Amino acid sequence: MTRAAVLAGVGGYVPPRVVTNEELSRRLDTSDAWIRTRTGIAARHVVDPGTSTGDLAVEAGGRALKNAGADGADLVIVATTTPDRPCPATAPTVAARLGLTDVPAYDVAAVCSGFVYALQAGAAAVTSGFAERALVVGAESFSTILDPTDRTTSVIFGDGAGAVLLRAGERTEPGAVLDVHLGSDGSMADLITVRGGGAEERSRGGTPRPEDRYFRMDGKSVFFAAVRRMAESSRTVLARTGWEVADVDRLVGHQANTRIIQAVAEQLGLPPERAVLNIERVGNTSAASIPLALADGLADGTLVAGDRVLLTAFGGGATWGSATLVWPDLPIG
Known part of the structure; x- marks a missing residue:
């Protein structure tokens, strides 16, 4: 095996x-x-x-x-x-x-x-x-x-x-991570960034700019890049897994924005109701958003044993990635 x-x-x-x-x-x-x-x-x-x-x-x-x-x-x-x-x-x-x-x-x-x-x-x-x-x-x-x-x-x-x-x-067990696809494009580094605090700032010398301590994001550009890359990555990982889009029971996207998740589902041809969402009550929790959505989906019964699950995300770097698994029978904690 x-x-x-x-x-x-x-x-x-x-x-x-x-x-x-x-x-x-x-x-x-x-x-x-x-x-x-x-x-x-x-x-x-x-x-x-x-x-x-x-x-x-x-x-x-x-x-x-x-x-x-x-x-x-x-x-x-x-x-x-x-x-x-x-x-x-x-x-x-x-x-x-x-x-x-x-x-x-x-x-x-x-x-x-x-x-x-x-x-x-x-x-x-x-x-x-x-x-x-x-x-x-x-x-x-x-x-x-x-x-x-x-x-x-x-x-x-x-x-x-x-x-x-x-x-x-x-690999034949429910819950096995079947495939993962990752990608990046460093030319988009400034779309999502905290400019200060690193070697780049310190090597320049001088007085750090207070505004560079904070997170900045070009929201409009991020929206279009996120939808495109998440959809592309999803198609790639589905093909490598051997699944059709119609095989996906649940889409667990990074909880960045409801409109982004809905747009990704539309690009893929997935019914919007197959998306697992918890953004309304927790917002965008960045790297925590997918595992939090998994925990909430298990707790509220949205995710059930046997569901074919697609995970997908887009983030700073720019980076993106997707993964597939069949949801196992897990205890609810």
């Missing part, structure tokens, strides 16, 4: 503080109707002072392990754009806090595509025999890098974490 990485458990976590559209409209030139119409978002969760991305990752990772009935993992990967520190990576600390002190652990930085990138790395490690169980986490405290005066970004993003545990199994 062909060895494969099999989804054994999922876990999600969002911080308790909820920020509604009404709250944002009291300090920004916006309204609940404006935000809902353009993004599909009604609320988002944000971290309180003193809570970090690592804290969120530990919560989600712990839940994934518990829900899988596993006592640990021998590989930890954390996908994030908002690490606890520039150095070191967040993953080793997350692993240690979960009681995993002798395992390899590293971060993946692919912004909103981060979870799909990390999923590929974790699946490859398990399939190759490097690891028996890989904990793959997407975690973000995006509120810490947003310009509070910028309504184009402040209304979109939220904080949270989601995680999956992959175990060694067989």
